[in-house]
Amino acid sequence: MAETPENPRGVRTVGRKPRSQIVWPLAFVTLMLGLVLAIVIGFVIIRLTMLPREVASEGRQLARDAIEGVERIARAFSTGTVQTSFLSYATEISGNAFLQFATLDQTELIQRTDSASLLWGRLRLPDVMVEARVPVRYTYYLDLEDEWSLTLEGTTVHVLAPGVRANRPAVDASAIEYRVQADSVLRDEDAVLEQLRLQLMDRLASRAGENIALVRELGRRRTADFVRTFLLSQFGEDTDNYRIEVRFRDEFDETGEPLQPAVEVSRPAEEPAID
Known part of the structure:
Protein backbone atom coordinates (compact mmCIF):
# COMPACT_ATOMS: atom_id res chain seq x y z
CA MET A 1 0.00 0.00 0.00
CA ALA A 2 1.08 3.49 -0.68
CA GLU A 3 1.99 5.57 2.28
CA THR A 4 -0.14 8.54 3.11
CA PRO A 5 1.83 11.68 2.72
CA GLU A 6 2.33 13.72 5.83
CA ASN A 7 0.51 17.06 6.25
CA PRO A 8 2.50 20.07 5.48
CA ARG A 9 4.05 21.69 8.48
CA GLY A 10 1.81 24.35 10.13
CA VAL A 11 -1.48 22.94 8.83
CA ARG A 12 -3.90 21.54 11.51
CA THR A 13 -6.15 18.62 10.80
CA VAL A 14 -9.90 19.38 11.43
CA GLY A 15 -11.79 16.44 12.88
CA ARG A 16 -15.15 15.80 14.68
CA LYS A 17 -15.70 17.13 18.23
CA PRO A 18 -15.94 14.61 20.99
CA ARG A 19 -19.51 13.43 21.69
CA SER A 20 -19.35 14.68 25.28
CA GLN A 21 -18.85 18.27 24.07
CA ILE A 22 -22.20 18.16 22.11
CA VAL A 23 -24.43 16.34 24.62
CA TRP A 24 -23.65 18.57 27.62
CA PRO A 25 -25.09 21.93 26.23
CA LEU A 26 -28.14 20.15 24.86
CA ALA A 27 -28.82 18.55 28.21
CA PHE A 28 -28.44 21.89 29.96
CA VAL A 29 -30.95 23.63 27.64
CA THR A 30 -33.41 20.77 28.05
CA LEU A 31 -33.06 20.93 31.81
CA MET A 32 -33.70 24.68 31.88
CA LEU A 33 -36.77 24.38 29.63
CA GLY A 34 -38.14 21.67 31.87
CA LEU A 35 -37.54 23.80 34.94
CA VAL A 36 -39.34 26.81 33.41
CA LEU A 37 -42.24 24.60 32.32
CA ALA A 38 -42.49 23.14 35.82
CA ILE A 39 -42.57 26.62 37.35
CA VAL A 40 -45.33 27.75 34.95
CA ILE A 41 -47.41 24.64 35.60
CA GLY A 42 -46.95 25.04 39.33
CA PHE A 43 -48.03 28.70 39.19
CA VAL A 44 -51.14 27.81 37.17
CA ILE A 45 -52.06 25.05 39.63
CA ILE A 46 -51.63 27.40 42.60
CA ARG A 47 -53.78 30.11 40.94
CA LEU A 48 -56.50 27.60 40.08
CA THR A 49 -56.45 26.40 43.67
CA MET A 50 -56.73 29.94 45.05
CA LEU A 51 -59.36 31.15 42.54
CA PRO A 52 -62.43 29.59 44.22
CA ARG A 53 -61.36 31.13 47.51
CA GLU A 54 -60.98 34.59 45.95
CA VAL A 55 -64.30 34.29 44.12
CA ALA A 56 -66.02 33.19 47.30
CA SER A 57 -64.40 36.04 49.23
CA GLU A 58 -65.49 38.60 46.62
CA GLY A 59 -69.00 37.12 46.63
CA ARG A 60 -69.22 37.40 50.39
CA GLN A 61 -68.02 41.01 50.23
CA LEU A 62 -70.60 41.87 47.57
CA ALA A 63 -73.31 40.25 49.68
CA ARG A 64 -72.21 42.22 52.74
CA ASP A 65 -72.19 45.45 50.72
CA ALA A 66 -75.68 44.72 49.37
CA ILE A 67 -77.04 44.02 52.86
CA GLU A 68 -75.43 47.17 54.22
CA GLY A 69 -76.94 49.17 51.34
CA VAL A 70 -80.42 47.80 52.00
CA GLU A 71 -80.10 48.51 55.72
CA ARG A 72 -78.87 52.04 55.05
CA ILE A 73 -81.80 52.78 52.73
CA ALA A 74 -84.33 51.26 55.14
CA ARG A 75 -82.89 53.28 58.02
CA ALA A 76 -83.09 56.51 56.00
CA PHE A 77 -86.76 55.88 55.24
CA SER A 78 -87.69 54.85 58.78
CA THR A 79 -86.09 57.93 60.34
Whole structure:
Protein backbone atom coordinates (compact mmCIF):
# COMPACT_ATOMS: atom_id res chain seq x y z
CA MET A 1 0.00 0.00 0.00
CA ALA A 2 1.08 3.49 -0.68
CA GLU A 3 1.99 5.57 2.28
CA THR A 4 -0.14 8.54 3.11
CA PRO A 5 1.83 11.68 2.72
CA GLU A 6 2.33 13.72 5.83
CA ASN A 7 0.51 17.06 6.25
CA PRO A 8 2.50 20.07 5.48
CA ARG A 9 4.05 21.69 8.48
CA GLY A 10 1.81 24.35 10.13
CA VAL A 11 -1.48 22.94 8.83
CA ARG A 12 -3.90 21.54 11.51
CA THR A 13 -6.15 18.62 10.80
CA VAL A 14 -9.90 19.38 11.43
CA GLY A 15 -11.79 16.44 12.88
CA ARG A 16 -15.15 15.80 14.68
CA LYS A 17 -15.70 17.13 18.23
CA PRO A 18 -15.94 14.61 20.99
CA ARG A 19 -19.51 13.43 21.69
CA SER A 20 -19.35 14.68 25.28
CA GLN A 21 -18.85 18.27 24.07
CA ILE A 22 -22.20 18.16 22.11
CA VAL A 23 -24.43 16.34 24.62
CA TRP A 24 -23.65 18.57 27.62
CA PRO A 25 -25.09 21.93 26.23
CA LEU A 26 -28.14 20.15 24.86
CA ALA A 27 -28.82 18.55 28.21
CA PHE A 28 -28.44 21.89 29.96
CA VAL A 29 -30.95 23.63 27.64
CA THR A 30 -33.41 20.77 28.05
CA LEU A 31 -33.06 20.93 31.81
CA MET A 32 -33.70 24.68 31.88
CA LEU A 33 -36.77 24.38 29.63
CA GLY A 34 -38.14 21.67 31.87
CA LEU A 35 -37.54 23.80 34.94
CA VAL A 36 -39.34 26.81 33.41
CA LEU A 37 -42.24 24.60 32.32
CA ALA A 38 -42.49 23.14 35.82
CA ILE A 39 -42.57 26.62 37.35
CA VAL A 40 -45.33 27.75 34.95
CA ILE A 41 -47.41 24.64 35.60
CA GLY A 42 -46.95 25.04 39.33
CA PHE A 43 -48.03 28.70 39.19
CA VAL A 44 -51.14 27.81 37.17
CA ILE A 45 -52.06 25.05 39.63
CA ILE A 46 -51.63 27.40 42.60
CA ARG A 47 -53.78 30.11 40.94
CA LEU A 48 -56.50 27.60 40.08
CA THR A 49 -56.45 26.40 43.67
CA MET A 50 -56.73 29.94 45.05
CA LEU A 51 -59.36 31.15 42.54
CA PRO A 52 -62.43 29.59 44.22
CA ARG A 53 -61.36 31.13 47.51
CA GLU A 54 -60.98 34.59 45.95
CA VAL A 55 -64.30 34.29 44.12
CA ALA A 56 -66.02 33.19 47.30
CA SER A 57 -64.40 36.04 49.23
CA GLU A 58 -65.49 38.60 46.62
CA GLY A 59 -69.00 37.12 46.63
CA ARG A 60 -69.22 37.40 50.39
CA GLN A 61 -68.02 41.01 50.23
CA LEU A 62 -70.60 41.87 47.57
CA ALA A 63 -73.31 40.25 49.68
CA ARG A 64 -72.21 42.22 52.74
CA ASP A 65 -72.19 45.45 50.72
CA ALA A 66 -75.68 44.72 49.37
CA ILE A 67 -77.04 44.02 52.86
CA GLU A 68 -75.43 47.17 54.22
CA GLY A 69 -76.94 49.17 51.34
CA VAL A 70 -80.42 47.80 52.00
CA GLU A 71 -80.10 48.51 55.72
CA ARG A 72 -78.87 52.04 55.05
CA ILE A 73 -81.80 52.78 52.73
CA ALA A 74 -84.33 51.26 55.14
CA ARG A 75 -82.89 53.28 58.02
CA ALA A 76 -83.09 56.51 56.00
CA PHE A 77 -86.76 55.88 55.24
CA SER A 78 -87.69 54.85 58.78
CA THR A 79 -86.09 57.93 60.34
CA GLY A 80 -87.67 60.35 57.86
CA THR A 81 -84.29 61.45 56.51
CA VAL A 82 -85.31 60.56 52.96
CA GLN A 83 -88.38 62.79 52.98
CA THR A 84 -86.47 65.80 54.32
CA SER A 85 -83.62 65.28 51.87
CA PHE A 86 -86.04 64.85 48.97
CA LEU A 87 -87.80 68.17 49.57
CA SER A 88 -84.46 69.98 49.87
CA TYR A 89 -83.21 68.28 46.71
CA ALA A 90 -86.39 69.06 44.76
CA THR A 91 -86.35 72.72 45.79
CA GLU A 92 -82.70 73.05 44.81
CA ILE A 93 -83.17 71.37 41.42
CA SER A 94 -86.39 73.20 40.48
CA GLY A 95 -85.17 76.54 41.80
CA ASN A 96 -88.47 77.25 43.56
CA ALA A 97 -91.17 75.58 45.65
CA PHE A 98 -92.92 74.00 42.66
CA LEU A 99 -92.18 70.85 40.69
CA GLN A 100 -93.48 71.70 37.22
CA PHE A 101 -93.97 68.62 35.05
CA ALA A 102 -96.10 69.58 32.04
CA THR A 103 -97.32 72.38 29.81
CA LEU A 104 -100.30 72.03 27.54
CA ASP A 105 -100.82 74.37 24.57
CA GLN A 106 -104.35 74.62 23.21
CA THR A 107 -106.68 76.94 21.34
CA GLU A 108 -109.83 77.25 23.39
CA LEU A 109 -113.22 78.22 21.98
CA ILE A 110 -115.17 80.17 24.62
CA GLN A 111 -118.79 81.00 23.78
CA ARG A 112 -121.49 83.07 25.40
CA THR A 113 -125.17 83.24 24.50
CA ASP A 114 -127.22 86.11 25.91
CA SER A 115 -131.00 86.13 26.04
CA ALA A 116 -133.32 89.07 26.70
CA SER A 117 -137.03 89.90 26.67
CA LEU A 118 -139.44 92.80 26.98
CA LEU A 119 -142.80 93.32 28.63
CA TRP A 120 -141.93 91.33 31.71
CA GLY A 121 -140.82 88.35 29.68
CA ARG A 122 -143.79 88.27 27.34
CA LEU A 123 -141.77 89.42 24.31
CA ARG A 124 -138.61 87.42 23.77
CA LEU A 125 -135.86 89.16 21.81
CA PRO A 126 -133.44 87.32 19.51
CA ASP A 127 -130.44 85.76 21.25
CA VAL A 128 -126.94 87.11 20.77
CA MET A 129 -124.13 84.54 20.56
CA VAL A 130 -120.48 85.56 20.66
CA GLU A 131 -117.28 83.53 20.88
CA ALA A 132 -113.58 83.95 21.46
CA ARG A 133 -110.75 81.78 20.08
CA VAL A 134 -107.98 81.93 22.63
CA PRO A 135 -104.45 80.47 22.25
CA VAL A 136 -103.56 79.48 25.80
CA ARG A 137 -100.80 77.64 27.64
CA TYR A 138 -101.65 75.64 30.75
CA THR A 139 -98.91 74.74 33.21
CA TYR A 140 -99.21 71.89 35.72
CA TYR A 141 -97.14 71.37 38.83
CA LEU A 142 -96.84 69.87 42.32
CA ASP A 143 -96.36 72.07 45.38
CA LEU A 144 -93.16 71.12 47.21
CA GLU A 145 -94.34 72.95 50.32
CA ASP A 146 -97.46 70.81 50.49
CA GLU A 147 -97.53 67.43 52.23
CA TRP A 148 -95.39 64.67 50.70
CA SER A 149 -94.93 61.12 51.93
CA LEU A 150 -92.19 58.67 50.90
CA THR A 151 -92.35 55.22 52.45
CA LEU A 152 -90.52 51.97 51.76
CA GLU A 153 -92.10 48.53 51.57
CA GLY A 154 -89.56 45.87 50.63
CA THR A 155 -88.04 47.22 47.42
CA THR A 156 -91.03 49.38 46.52
CA VAL A 157 -90.99 53.11 47.24
CA HIS A 158 -94.50 54.48 47.79
CA VAL A 159 -94.79 58.18 46.96
CA LEU A 160 -97.89 60.08 48.07
CA ALA A 161 -97.62 63.46 46.36
CA PRO A 162 -99.83 66.55 46.63
CA GLY A 163 -102.71 66.92 44.21
CA VAL A 164 -101.94 68.12 40.69
CA ARG A 165 -102.38 71.87 40.34
CA ALA A 166 -102.79 74.15 37.34
CA ASN A 167 -101.07 77.49 37.16
CA ARG A 168 -102.85 80.62 35.95
CA PRO A 169 -103.42 80.18 32.20
CA ALA A 170 -100.98 82.17 30.06
CA VAL A 171 -102.83 84.02 27.31
CA ASP A 172 -101.53 86.19 24.47
CA ALA A 173 -104.22 88.88 24.46
CA SER A 174 -103.16 90.15 21.03
CA ALA A 175 -103.89 86.73 19.48
CA ILE A 176 -107.47 86.39 20.78
CA GLU A 177 -110.12 86.39 18.03
CA TYR A 178 -113.62 87.61 18.95
CA ARG A 179 -116.57 86.82 16.72
CA VAL A 180 -120.31 87.49 16.77
CA GLN A 181 -122.06 84.33 15.67
CA ALA A 182 -125.66 85.57 16.02
CA ASP A 183 -126.90 89.12 16.51
CA SER A 184 -129.95 91.30 16.11
CA VAL A 185 -130.67 94.95 15.42
CA LEU A 186 -132.66 94.86 18.63
CA ARG A 187 -129.66 93.80 20.70
CA ASP A 188 -126.29 95.29 21.67
CA GLU A 189 -123.70 92.66 20.75
CA ASP A 190 -120.83 94.86 21.98
CA ALA A 191 -122.18 94.61 25.51
CA VAL A 192 -122.32 90.82 25.21
CA LEU A 193 -118.72 90.75 23.90
CA GLU A 194 -117.59 92.81 26.87
CA GLN A 195 -119.25 90.37 29.25
CA LEU A 196 -117.40 87.54 27.51
CA ARG A 197 -114.07 89.37 27.92
CA LEU A 198 -114.71 89.80 31.64
CA GLN A 199 -115.47 86.10 32.06
CA LEU A 200 -112.61 84.85 29.89
CA MET A 201 -109.95 84.15 32.54
CA ASP A 202 -112.42 82.45 34.87
CA ARG A 203 -113.57 80.21 32.04
CA LEU A 204 -109.98 79.35 31.12
CA ALA A 205 -109.11 78.58 34.74
CA SER A 206 -112.02 76.17 34.80
CA ARG A 207 -110.75 74.52 31.60
CA ALA A 208 -107.30 74.18 33.16
CA GLY A 209 -108.80 72.13 35.97
CA GLU A 210 -110.74 69.98 33.52
CA ASN A 211 -107.53 69.22 31.60
CA ILE A 212 -105.74 67.78 34.63
CA ALA A 213 -106.91 64.33 33.55
CA LEU A 214 -104.91 64.76 30.33
CA VAL A 215 -101.62 65.30 32.15
CA ARG A 216 -102.08 63.18 35.27
CA GLU A 217 -100.29 60.07 33.98
CA LEU A 218 -97.51 62.20 32.53
CA GLY A 219 -97.14 63.82 35.94
CA ARG A 220 -97.05 60.39 37.58
CA ARG A 221 -94.23 59.17 35.35
CA ARG A 222 -92.20 62.35 35.64
CA THR A 223 -92.61 62.38 39.40
CA ALA A 224 -91.40 58.77 39.54
CA ASP A 225 -88.41 59.64 37.34
CA PHE A 226 -87.62 62.60 39.58
CA VAL A 227 -87.78 60.45 42.71
CA ARG A 228 -85.57 57.79 41.07
CA THR A 229 -82.97 60.42 40.19
CA PHE A 230 -83.06 61.62 43.78
CA LEU A 231 -82.59 58.10 45.16
CA LEU A 232 -79.63 57.50 42.84
CA SER A 233 -78.05 60.75 44.01
CA GLN A 234 -78.47 59.68 47.64
CA PHE A 235 -77.80 55.94 47.58
CA GLY A 236 -76.14 55.21 44.24
CA GLU A 237 -76.77 51.97 42.39
CA ASP A 238 -78.23 50.32 45.50
CA THR A 239 -81.67 51.57 44.37
CA ASP A 240 -81.41 50.45 40.72
CA ASN A 241 -83.89 47.60 41.22
CA TYR A 242 -86.33 49.54 43.40
CA ARG A 243 -89.84 50.12 42.08
CA ILE A 244 -91.56 53.48 42.51
CA GLU A 245 -95.32 53.80 42.96
CA VAL A 246 -96.78 57.31 42.76
CA ARG A 247 -100.19 58.45 43.98
CA PHE A 248 -101.63 61.96 44.22
CA ARG A 249 -103.71 63.13 47.15
CA ASP A 250 -106.54 64.24 44.86
CA GLU A 251 -106.98 60.58 43.88
CA PHE A 252 -108.60 59.85 47.26
CA ASP A 253 -112.10 60.67 48.41
CA GLU A 254 -113.04 62.31 51.72
CA THR A 255 -112.94 58.99 53.56
CA GLY A 256 -109.42 58.24 52.37
CA GLU A 257 -110.49 55.57 49.91
CA PRO A 258 -108.62 55.60 46.58
CA LEU A 259 -110.62 56.81 43.60
CA GLN A 260 -108.60 54.57 41.30
CA PRO A 261 -106.07 51.72 41.66
CA ALA A 262 -102.46 52.54 42.43
CA VAL A 263 -100.19 52.77 39.42
CA GLU A 264 -96.74 51.24 39.60
CA VAL A 265 -94.01 53.07 37.74
CA SER A 266 -90.75 51.12 37.53
CA ARG A 267 -89.36 52.22 34.19
CA PRO A 268 -89.77 55.34 32.05
CA ALA A 269 -92.72 54.93 29.69
CA GLU A 270 -93.51 56.54 26.37
CA GLU A 271 -95.09 59.91 26.97
CA PRO A 272 -97.90 61.62 25.07
CA ALA A 273 -97.12 64.62 22.92
CA ILE A 274 -97.25 67.19 25.70
CA ASP A 275 -94.40 69.58 26.39
